[in-house]
Amino acid sequence: MFIKEYISDIYHAVKSLLTGMKTTGGYFIRPGEIITQQYPENRADLNLSERFRGEVVMIHDENNEHACTGCTACELACPNATIKIITKFDVSPDGKKKKALDTFVYHLELCTMCNLCVEACPTDAIKMAQNFEHSVYDRSKLTKKLNQPGSKIREGVE
Amino acid sequence: MYTETQIVHNNTKTTVDGALDGTGEMVINVGPQHPATHGVLHLVITLNGETIKKLEPHLGYIHRSIEKMCESLSYRQFIYVTSRMDYLSSHINNHACALTVEKGLQLEIPPRAQVIRVLMDELTRIASHELWWGAMAMDLGAFTPFFYAFRERETITDIMEETCGARLTMNYMVPGGVMYDIHPNFQRRVKDFITLFKSKIDEYNDLVTGNIIFQNRMKGVGKLSAEDAISFGCTGPVARGSGVKSDIRKLFPYEVYDKVEFDEILETEGDSFARYMVRIREMHQSVRIIEQLIDNIPEGDFQAKTKAVLKLPKGEFYTRVETARGELGVYIVSEGGTTPYRIKFRSPGFSNLSALEHMVVGSKLGDLMATMGTLDLVIPDIDR
Numbered sequence: 217m218f219i220k221e222y223i224s225d226i227y228h229a230v231k232s233l234l235t236g237m238k239t240t241g242g243y244f245i246r247p248g249e250i251i252t253q254q255y256p257e258n259r260a261d262l263n264l265s266e267r268f269r270g271e272v273v274m275i276h277d278e279n280n281e282h283a284c285t286g287c288t289a290c291e292l293a294c295p296n297a298t299i300k301i302i303t304k305f306d307v308s309p310d311g312k313k314k315k316a317l318d319t320f321v322y323h324l325e326l327c328t329m330c331n332l333c334v335e336a337c338p339t340d341a342i343k344m345a346q347n348f349e350h351s352v353y354d355r356s357k358l359t360k361k362l363n364q365p366g367s368k369i370r371e372g373v374e
Numbered sequence: 375m376y377t378e379t380q381i382v383h384n385n386t387k388t389t390v391d392g393a394l395d396g397t398g399e400m401v402i403n404v405g406p407q408h409p410a411t412h413g414v415l416h417l418v419i420t421l422n423g424e425t426i427k428k429l430e431p432h433l434g435y436i437h438r439s440i441e442k443m444c445e446s447l448s449y450r451q452f453i454y455v456t457s458r459m460d461y462l463s464s465h466i467n468n469h470a471c472a473l474t475v476e477k478g479l480q481l482e483i484p485p486r487a488q489v490i491r492v493l494m495d496e497l498t499r500i501a502s503h504e505l506w507w508g509a510m511a512m513d514l515g516a517f518t519p520f521f522y523a524f525r526e527r528e529t530i531t532d533i534m535e536e537t538c539g540a541r542l543t544m545n546y547m548v549p550g551g552v553m554y555d556i557h558p559n560f561q562r563r564v565k566d567f568i569t570l571f572k573s574k575i576d577e578y579n580d581l582v583t584g585n586i587i588f589q590n591r592m593k594g595v596g597k598l599s600a601e602d603a604i605s606f607g608c609t610g611p612v613a614r615g616s617g618v619k620s621d622i623r624k625l626f627p628y629e630v631y632d633k634v635e636f637d638e639i640l641e642t643e644g645d646s647f648a649r650y651m652v653r654i655r656e657m658h659q660s661v662r663i664i665e666q667l668i669d670n671i672p673e674g675d676f677q678a679k680t681k682a683v684l685k686l687p688k689g690e691f692y693t694r695v696e697t698a699r700g701e702l703g704v705y706i707v708s709e710g711g712t713t714p715y716r717i718k719f720r721s722p723g724f725s726n727l728s729a730l731e732h733m734v735v736g737s738k739l740g741d742l743m744a745t746m747g748t749l750d751l752v753i754p755d756i757d758r
């Protein structure tokens with residue numbers, strides 16, 4: 217009886233090990249099922265979803281105009297003080313003063329890509345871009361100015 | 375300040391003293407930098423030969439004072455921080471916070487948002503259990519299962535990336551619903567995943583569950599009785615492995631969990647293998663929930679209309695949800711302002727870790743990893 221149990225134990229042990237080895241060995245002879253991606257060799261055909269949150273950018277159209285009114289809704293919505301908006305006063309030809317965006321400072325090093333600023337923006341002036349390769353040699357390069365030089369607010373955006 | 379030599383000197387002295395008093399006990403440190411603790415957990419273990427006499431977890435290496443941070447953030451902003459607590463079930467953490475805020479605001483959630491939330495929760499649960507399965511096998515010395523687990527988990531993170539915009543810290547649940555509507559590809563890709571997952575789960579069982587070496591190392595190790603599980607406050611698969619009914623989805627149903635059919639998995643042995651089997655079988659139940667809901671997402675809004683600035687009325691609010699590790703409770707004390715007066719998270723990992731000493735004292739050092747692996751500890755969840 218003891219010998220029968222002993223042999224049966226060995227049989228089941230070897231069988232369980234062979235079952236596992238069959239699984240791993242199966243992939244060894246089916247290289248078509250390998251799913252490893254070779255980054256950065258495949259950078260050219262990387263497909264990132266359009267919703268992927270990589271960094272905050274400001275949308276500029278072909279006339280170098282944006283939709284940011286400098287209302288600071290994004291600055292208030294940000295949990296990490298990533299955004300700092302500096303405003304100025306534009307003087308229109310008839311002498312009226314109007315608040316406008318001077319500099320949109322974006323601290324990428326503080327940003328956690330939570331998307332709350334984009335949700336808060338009433339004029340859809342900012343969006344999340346797909347660029348995820350942010351490494352630089354100097355930390356100061358991570359502080360960005362999002363409005364392009366010479367850009368101004370689009371007509372009709374309040 | 376200690377210099378490096380002083381620390382070495384002190385350590386030597388303790389060991390020599392310990393050996394001199396005749397007990398033959400030795401103190402060793404597992405962690406905070408140790409591959410099997412999955413993070414910065416520090417266990418001070420007193421050994422007699424190879425037998426564990428005493429085990430003392432030292433916490434706080436990744437304490438970021440998340441509870442205190444939340445006190446200075448508004449009710450919309452504090453949710454993103456909670457993704458960083460139990461980062462493997464970040465959706466469920468966000469869900470718990472959103473539910474508490476909605477309870478305070480007495481907000482009605484659109485049915486579409488409820489179903490999307492439950493779908494995301496269950497996908498997160500599968501992803502979390504798969505990572506645990508791979509890491510668990512790696513603790514015991516098997517390297518291949520880790521890659522197999524990540525292969526299927528990758529499909530889920532891809533689905534998350536497409537719909538939520540991020541792979542790990544999604545911040546997708548907002549008070550009132552979800553941040554965006556689901557991606558047009560979402561339903562098709564989830565169905566593809568379920569087909570893939572069902573074909574691969576047998577592979578998991580062939581490779582690890584049925585393996586005789588694995589079974590011998592897991593069975594009868596790290597026993598926890600039902601009474602002890604209750605007295606240590608264990609929840610989730612750890613409690614269910616000991617036969618304690620603790621599934622919040624069944625006991626206190628939230629969202630649409632009372633409308634879907636699924637079983638609460640219970641194993642009665644209370645050893646490491648029972649906890650392992652609970653998680654493996656839970657993945658099947660999560661697939662069952664997803665299958666019932668994926669074709670029945672109701673039309674309508676994905677987010678309820680809320681005010682720009684949320685203010686909770688004066689009072690105390692508590693909700694609990696079932697994360698992949700157990701019960702997560704969120705307790706908010708509000709003074710009526712825009713930020714919480716106090717936030718407390720009741721995290722599952724902390725209570726489950728407290729039972730570890732009871733489970734391993736008297737067993738061999740090698741069994742520690744087999745026991746700790748099945749607790750599925752995420753250290754930021756314990757330290758917060």
